[in-house]
Amino acid sequence: MSSKYRVVVVGMGKRGMHHAAAFQANPRFEVVGVCDKDEARLAAAAAKTGAAIQGTDAREVANAARADVFCFCTMPHLRAGMIRIGIESGARLIAMEKPVALNTAEGFEVRDLLAGSGVKCVVSHQHRYGEHYQKTKEIITSGALGRVHTVYGTATGWMLHMLSHLVDYMRWFNGESPAEWVMAQAAGRGKLADAHSSPDYVGGFIQFANGVRGVVECGAGAPDVPEVDYWWRKCRLGAQGTDGFAEVLTGGGWRAVTKTGSWSGPGCMNYDLDMPPYIQQMADWLDDDAKVHPCNFASAYAGFEIMMAFCRSIAKGGQIALPLQQTADEMQILRDTLPNRPVLLSMAANAKEYPPAQDAKGS
Numbered sequence: 001m002s003s004k005y006r007v008v009v010v011g012m013g014k015r016g017m018h019h020a021a022a023f024q025a026n027p028r029f030e031v032v033g034v035c036d037k038d039e040a041r042l043a044a045a046a047a048k049t050g051a052a053i054q055g056t057d058a059r060e061v062a063n064a065a066r067a068d069v070f071c072f073c074t075m076p077h078l079r080a081g082m083i084r085i086g087i088e089s090g091a092r093l094i095a096m097e098k099p100v101a102l103n104t105a106e107g108f109e110v111r112d113l114l115a116g117s118g119v120k121c122v123v124s125h126q127h128r129y130g131e132h133y134q135k136t137k138e139i140i141t142s143g144a145l146g147r148v149h150t151v152y153g154t155a156t157g158w159m160l161h162m163l164s165h166l167v168d169y170m171r172w173f174n175g176e177s178p179a180e181w182v183m184a185q186a187a188g189r190g191k192l193a194d195a196h197s198s199p200d201y202v203g204g205f206i207q208f209a210n211g212v213r214g215v216v217e218c219g220a221g222a223p224d225v226p227e228v229d230y231w232w233r234k235c236r237l238g239a240q241g242t243d244g245f246a247e248v249l250t251g252g253g254w255r256a257v258t259k260t261g262s263w264s265g266p267g268c269m270n271y272d273l274d275m276p277p278y279i280q281q282m283a284d285w286l287d288d289d290a291k292v293h294p295c296n297f298a299s300a301y302a303g304f305e306i307m308m309a310f311c312r313s314i315a316k317g318g319q320i321a322l323p324l325q326q327t328a329d330e331m332q333i334l335r336d337t338l339p340n341r342p343v344l345l346s347m348a349a350n351a352k353e354y355p356p357a358q359d360a361k362g363s
């Protein structure tokens, strides 16, 4: 196939520019339209990409371009409306940022819009393309760990930034087995007001249908990863089995111990390295329906439901069965129920992002 897929990118902030640059660098794509409601960002993006169609209104740009790919990289409160614009503009594939949505009211809507349209969709959980993530996955899949009984992940960043990533890669490590139920706890209201609205600290368990246990912690109380300096990359994810473990540090390589020895190797999260294969696999999927993108929406949605079920467990207590049957505004439920007590930190470096709340009471 030699023709180029035409692309529109909406939201020319950090991630929009990453996407636009990676599409432009791939010979299978051509960025024909860019959109941002901020005129200065739009002008900068138009100059950088050379896109012929530009504007501050996503629908106008999408309808003018009638592109094959509608990519949007807006903050998490803008999801269903953008999906609708992408579908109605005639796109064959929508590329969106994580998280899928802020709540299941919108998440169900996004899911149903896509299902009814037949439009392909991918969600940017692109850390998995790092060589250290790939190596960890390879070791887990090889059988060298024996019977895998646990997959795990921790990150010091907060839920709507990082839990989406953690759960996605844990599910990948576990062969995408469906989740049957979850149970979770949370502390700290500070980040509820953030654009990525979240409790300051979340911990939870996942029961996967294949019997594997998922254990995940995200936020202010999650353990340090002292091998990694860069705060946002203090993430540790892996799998344990009867014969050993393999794990990846987002900012610091991989390591494994099995019956036959111990190994480690390099790797660090890097947008410049992670975006090209993520983008290439969109072309592969557009070329061939059988080459389903690993970051396909159905997979990301399964992780999103786990995250939303965590929120319900935090608010209501106890276990939450999956799949979820009814919609809710999970962030509002958390605002209504999370105790007003200060979060306790796992390390002093977290105080920068999780300062003590002025009105929080000790217990």
Ligand SMILES: NC(=O)c1ccc[n+]([C@@H]2O[C@H](COP(=O)([O-])OP(=O)(O)OC[C@H]3O[C@@H](n4cnc5c(N)ncnc54)[C@H](O)[C@@H]3O)[C@@H](O)[C@H]2O)c1
Pocket (backbone or CB within 6 Å): 010, 011, 012, 013, 014, 015, 016, 035, 036, 037, 038, 041, 056, 057, 058, 073, 074, 075, 076, 078, 097, 098, 099, 124, 125, 126, 160, 161, 196
């Ligand atoms: N996958 C990853 O590794 C990763 C990393 C960082 C951020 N993200 C996600 O990417 C998304 C965007 O984050 P960001 O850091 O790029 O944000 P950003 O604020 O840098 O960019 C968002 C842009 O969208 C524009 N925008 C907002 N509303 C718009 C509208 N209605 N029409 C057109 N443009 C509009 C804003 O003006 C802004 O330029 C978030 O969902 C975030 O969680 C993902």
